[in-house]
Amino acid sequence: MVQEIICIVCPRGCHLKVDPENDYEVTGNACPRGISYGKAELKNPTRVITSTVKIKGADLTRCPVKTNKAVPKAKMQEVMELINGVTLKAPVKVGDVIIERLLDTDASLVVCRDIG
């Protein structure tokens, strides 16, 4: 059955129609990224996770972090548990890798703000 989903790749929010019985054909997209999002969202949905970790040795006590690639939606909670166990030491720079290959995905946890 054709499924209607809203594309979240960009704020435009295209209303996509995806047909799993027709090789996941995507219509309603304004750009090519909508096609890959529409297919992935039905086959293996992924999300970029952003959060904060503790940081010592600076005025600020929390440092923003993100996964530098999207990780499977089903693993979000597990990734959050890993993030909650991290304590950084200042100084840190944007892009510093905190955890490589999170849960055997190709995504790493990276720093999002220069601190210290």
Added chain:
Amino acid sequence: MQNIKEYQLIVIGGGPAGLAAALGAAKNGLNDILIVERDKYLGGILNQCIHNGFGLHYFKEELTGPEYSKRFIDLLPETSIAVALDTMALNLENSEDWRYVHVMSSADGYRILRSRAVILAMGCRERTRMNIQIPGTRAAGIFNAGQAQLYVNIEGYMVGKKVIILGSGDVGLIMARRMTLEGAEVVACVEVMPYPGGLNRNIVQCLQDFDIPLYLSHTITDIKGQNRVEQVTVQEVDQNGKPIAGTEIYYDVDTVLLSVGLIPENELSREAGVPLDPRTSGPIVYENKETLAQGIFACGNVLHVHDLVDFVTEEAESAGHAAACFVQSGGCVKQDGKIISLKTDSNIGYTVPQQIRIDDVEKAVRVFFRVRKIFKEPSRIVFRDQSKSEIASFKRLFMFPAEMENVNLPRQLLEKISGTELTVSVEE
């Protein structure tokens, strides 16, 4: 009389608008610019917006808030822009030749600065429980969503365990996801309007991803609790926004987050006599973001509340450019040229700019606006002059109040206008 320090340009606010405005002015030749920022860090609200999705238009990549502002902060050392952090602008006065900015900081105390031009970039603040008059007790546990975002993302304090969110603005939606990821239970998001206040993508990735229900045409009608919030009552509302008896739902929660709108922060603008538009709560501006008060420009959320920072950046760069023109040559605009006032029909909430000086339009002027209801069917945005002739029209497949629209009006079309008014309407 104390020594008054002089600048070519003072930018009030060091968030995304202030940063891009100062950089825009520097790029166009000013070398004596000061940014006044009340926080200890530049970046403004972006510092607490740790989620991603910023920069898709401007940088063609997806950044978090702190990463987006760093792109601009990193450019400052290459310029001669000075920054006064931890410094509050208290008052703004306008005179013929100078703009006077009264500032206060613990480092330098009370000072008066003056500049040829000022760019207002103070951003906006959240509407509170008082603004919307929710009945109930004054228990702890009622926060504005952005305030909770500051506590969680910057200070590292969780604000509650079981949460209900009133209002479906983007900050509220983002906080629904954030609280859930940090282990809280978000029981519902309640919106009084029949449509969501935030972007579609946030409904999907912040509510639907976590099975958080969204109740449209519902509101909170009571909050109970002695010390801490204990229970809230949610009710459906009718077309006039009146609660319908018998539709009560009771939630046992300890926390209420409010995401019920943003107000441009224009106390300084008022002090300086800058005329405001009641529809945007921001200054009335010309095509180049100059306010009706000479030498004072405005950009970002202090001008009108944006949903995308990328547009703030573009708007601020053009305000910076215009302020540079003003400082260097007393303005780029002929003062006696034709001025067109933009009017709106009932389907459109406002436009920015509100006035266009045709002589100042190089090729085209970009007009931003919001619609006041959902248009699900293809419709046309139509510009008509006083003789009702159609000057321009633009097709849209759908439009939502939550998403700011913009169109480009070419100068050659503006030159055809008879009279001095142009009315924007939506025709279905």
